Amino acid sequence: MWGCALHPEQFYTLSFLGVFVVVGLLFALGPLILAYMLAPYRPGRTKNETYECGLEARGDSWIQFRVQYYVIALAFLIFDLEAVFLFPAAMVLRERFVEQSLSLGLLAAVEIVLFVAILAIGLVYAWAKKLLEWN
Amino acid sequence: MGPTLDQMLVLSAALFGIGMIGTIVRRSTIAVFMSIELMLNAANLAILAFGRAHGVMEGGILVFVVMTVAAVEVGVGLAILVALFYFRDSTNLDEIDQLKG
Amino acid sequence: MVGASELWQQMRYLMPEGLLLCAGLVILLFDLVVKKGRSLYPLAMLATAGAAALALLPLESSEPLFFGMIQSDAFARYFKVFSALAGFLVVLMSMDYKPLPARFVGEYLGILVLALAAIMLLAESTNLLMIFLSLEFLSLSSYILVGFLRNDKKSKEASLKYFLFGAMCTAVMLYGFALLYGASGSLDLPAIKAAFANRQNTPLTCLAMLFILAGFGFKVAMVPFHAWVPDAYEGAPTPITAFLSVGSKAGGFAVLLRVFFTVFPGLDYHPYWLAVVGVLAVFTMTVGNVIACSQDNLKRLLGYSSIAQAGYVLLGFVVMDGRFTQPAVMIYLLAYLFMNLGAFVVVIVIANTTGQEEIDDLAGLSERSPLLAWSMFIFLLSLAGVPPLGGWIGKYYIFATLVKGYLEGLSGGNLMLWFAVALAVNSVIAAYYYFRIVKAMFFEHARERMARPVVGGPLLTALYVSLILTFAVGLWPQPFLNWVSRMALPLL
Numbered sequence: 001m002w003g004c005a006l007h008p009e010q011f012y013t014l015s016f017l018g019v020f021v022v023v024g025l026l027f028a029l030g031p032l033i034l035a036y037m038l039a040p041y042r043p044g045r046t047k048n049e050t051y052e053c054g055l056e057a058r059g060d061s062w063i064q065f066r067v068q069y070y071v072i073a074l075a076f077l078i079f080d081l082e083a084v085f086l087f088p089a090a091m092v093l094r095e096r097f098v099e100q101s102l103s104l105g106l107l108a109a110v111e112i113v114l115f116v117a118i119l120a121i122g123l124v125y126a127w128a129k130k131l132l133e134w135n
Numbered sequence: 136m137g138p139t140l141d142q143m144l145v146l147s148a149a150l151f152g153i154g155m156i157g158t159i160v161r162r163s164t165i166a167v168f169m170s171i172e173l174m175l176n177a178a179n180l181a182i183l184a185f186g187r188a189h190g191v192m193e194g195g196i197l198v199f200v201v202m203t204v205a206a207v208e209v210g211v212g213l214a215i216l217v218a219l220f221y222f223r224d225s226t227n228l229d230e231i232d233q234l235k236g
Numbered sequence: 237m238v239g240a241s242e243l244w245q246q247m248r249y250l251m252p253e254g255l256l257l258c259a260g261l262v263i264l265l266f267d268l269v270v271k272k273g274r275s276l277y278p279l280a281m282l283a284t285a286g287a288a289a290l291a292l293l294p295l296e297s298s299e300p301l302f303f304g305m306i307q308s309d310a311f312a313r314y315f316k317v318f319s320a321l322a323g324f325l326v327v328l329m330s331m332d333y334k335p336l337p338a339r340f341v342g343e344y345l346g347i348l349v350l351a352l353a354a355i356m357l358l359a360e361s362t363n364l365l366m367i368f369l370s371l372e373f374l375s376l377s378s379y380i381l382v383g384f385l386r387n388d389k390k391s392k393e394a395s396l397k398y399f400l401f402g403a404m405c406t407a408v409m410l411y412g413f414a415l416l417y418g419a420s421g422s423l424d425l426p427a428i429k430a431a432f433a434n435r436q437n438t439p440l441t442c443l444a445m446l447f448i449l450a451g452f453g454f455k456v457a458m459v460p461f462h463a464w465v466p467d468a469y470e471g472a473p474t475p476i477t478a479f480l481s482v483g484s485k486a487g488g489f490a491v492l493l494r495v496f497f498t499v500f501p502g503l504d505y506h507p508y509w510l511a512v513v514g515v516l517a518v519f520t521m522t523v524g525n526v527i528a529c530s531q532d533n534l535k536r537l538l539g540y541s542s543i544a545q546a547g548y549v550l551l552g553f554v555v556m557d558g559r560f561t562q563p564a565v566m567i568y569l570l571a572y573l574f575m576n577l578g579a580f581v582v583v584i585v586i587a588n589t590t591g592q593e594e595i596d597d598l599a600g601l602s603e604r605s606p607l608l609a610w611s612m613f614i615f616l617l618s619l620a621g622v623p624p625l626g627g628w629i630g631k632y633y634i635f636a637t638l639v640k641g642y643l644e645g646l647s648g649g650n651l652m653l654w655f656a657v658a659l660a661v662n663s664v665i666a667a668y669y670y671f672r673i674v675k676a677m678f679f680e681h682a683r684e685r686m687a688r689p690v691v692g693g694p695l696l697t698a699l700y701v702s703l704i705l706t707f708a709v710g711l712w713p714q715p716f717l718n719w720v721s722r723m724a725l726p727l728l
Contacts, residue, residue, distance in 0.1 A: 107243060191421055204369065
């Protein structure tokens with residue numbers, strides 16, 4: 001099952017993956033290696049900062065986020081995933097209108113609108129309850 | 136060509152097992168959430184593998200639904216955790232001991 | 237291909253849950269506009285009463301609806317009536333429940349009404365996808381409702397524990413669905429049955445069955461999956477505890493009946509089934525009853541008692557014969573609905589008076605409020621299965637089912653006799669802790685400064701309805717039995 005020899009055709013298919021890995025590695029590591037070989041090495045206080053220009057970084061990055069951040073993240077997460085349903089729905093909608101009757105197509109359209117409307121009620125609710133405000 | 140049904144089921148069972156052990160052993164609530172996600176995704180993988188073996192598409196729709204429900208579940212779970220967090224600054228399950236069980 | 241007008245026609249079978257879904261959303265929206273949350277109670281009562289009335293209309297169809305997703309048959313209609321009725325009583329109970337924060341009443345009622353619709357959908361789903369979706373709908377609403385007491389840490393904690401346990405059981409159940417799908421190649425219950433029609437039982441289907449039992453067992457509080465019950469029951473707002481013990485339990489039993497009657501009769505699984513479910517049922521009632529004996533908190537005690545009651549009902553499943561099992565389970569659930577909700581009404585009144593729910597708070601209740609004491613006495617007798625009351629009819633039918641299974645020589649008949657003995661022994665254990673409550677009410681004296689409990693209109697209504705129907709099911713069981721056997725699933 002696992003250790004079987006590769007069929008030539010399979011090998012051909014997999015060879016693309018190999019080329020991709022090699023090229024990807026070269027692309028990522030190449031500049032780093034080149035920079036290591038070519039760049040002059042002159043350390044200094046300003047040189048050692050994380051960003052050479054811009055604001056100076058202060059404190060640790062392991063800080064506690066505001067709890068409110070999670071509320072907004074959760075609202076986003078849910079709406080983000082509901083979008084998954086819109087793609088198959090769009091496919092069905094075209095099929096219905098083109099290949100089947102107008103009434104079935106309209107029914108499907110109404111269903112999608114209802115679906116989004118119920119979601120919108122959720123958003124309106126969160127908005128009205130002032131959960132989306134950052135203060 | 137691609138992985139066989141056996142291979143996919145072995146992977147799915149392994150993921151399910153890891154998730155199951157994780158939910159029982161891990162003490163951090165967030166880690167338990169992640170283990171539960173792992174179990175759900177193991178089931179998703181099994182559904183897709185079986186669907187391909189049978190040549191039916193039905194399972195794919197179930198997978199869509201499961202993904203969404205899993206997200207909603209995490210939404211509710213984290214919301215409860217945030218609410219509990221107002222009372223206590225820890226997400227460690229050992230410290231959640233107000234009730235006897 | 238199903239036409240648009242046909243689909244529109246099919247919508248009329250969904251009127252009760254449609255009404256509840258719309259009402260749930262409307263309540264949530266009104267909550268944003270209305271300043272006083274209490275004014276939403278009449279709306280919720282109207283919605284649940286309307287849904288009960290619509291569910292009582294003889295609108296049934298044995299045809300699969302909506303591309304085989306649901307089947308709105310008599311069996312589903314029974315659970316629709318059940319859910320709407322339970323919902324109505326729970327809304328009544330919530331009206332005078334003091335700890336409920338007034339600011340969030342709209343949210344509370346909205347989610348409660350949606351949860352009732354979820355039970356209805358659960359009872360009529362005939363597709364694994366739809367079952368998963370409605371089960372999660374019910375679970376997620378329940379998690380939120382359990383954690384509803386904003387300033388109560390116990391409530392939040394109960395909610396988190398319920399959630400973690402529930403999410404795990406759901407994941408296991410989903411894996412069971414995946415295995416069932418793999419074994420049969422379909423998500424549709426009738427199609428799965430057809431695929432299994434002439435096949436031997438395989439390890440795959442056994443495993444699938446066990447995994448699925450985990451998800452449903454969680455909903456009905458079956459023993460290895462009961463760990464959430466005491467904590468969730470204690471931490472939740474008391475009306476929600478009542479809802480969990482009756483509503484979501486009935487939903488779990490409905491889907492259990494439908495899945496195991498639709499899918500598995502074709503399989504040669506009977507010996508396994510008998511052993512697994514029978515032993516689990518005996519464990520369920522024994523664990524529930526034994527631990528209940530040492531409880532001092534009323535809600536925890538009723539929680540363990542509800543685990544035990546689930547065990548009794550599960551025994552009905554041991555005899556997988558449609559003539560016996562379904563009416564027995566359904567009549568038990570009906571009796572349980574009234575007696576258990578009634579007991580929780582008394583708990584709410586006590587909690588409103590003393591601020592806690594310990595058995596000691598019942599001390600001398602017969603002096604302070606004879607009505608409450610005697611009602612509680614009746615409900616406890618019924619829960620214990622004493623003859624002229626509703627609980628007795630339920631228990632009698634489960635018992636009779638087992639004995640009939642034995643007499644008719646079904647396979648594993650001897651085991652059934654043992655299960656019947658276990659049922660009898662457990663009833664005696666249960667009588668002990670129910671008597672502890674009775675003793676506190678009638679033979680102990682009230683502590684100093686214990687106020688007389690005041691029962692408001694809504695709670696009084698809920699109390700009388702529960703009381704009358706507990707008596708009615710026990711004294712005139714025939715109409716209920718006729719109704720229940722007419723509503724049973726058609727045997728395939």
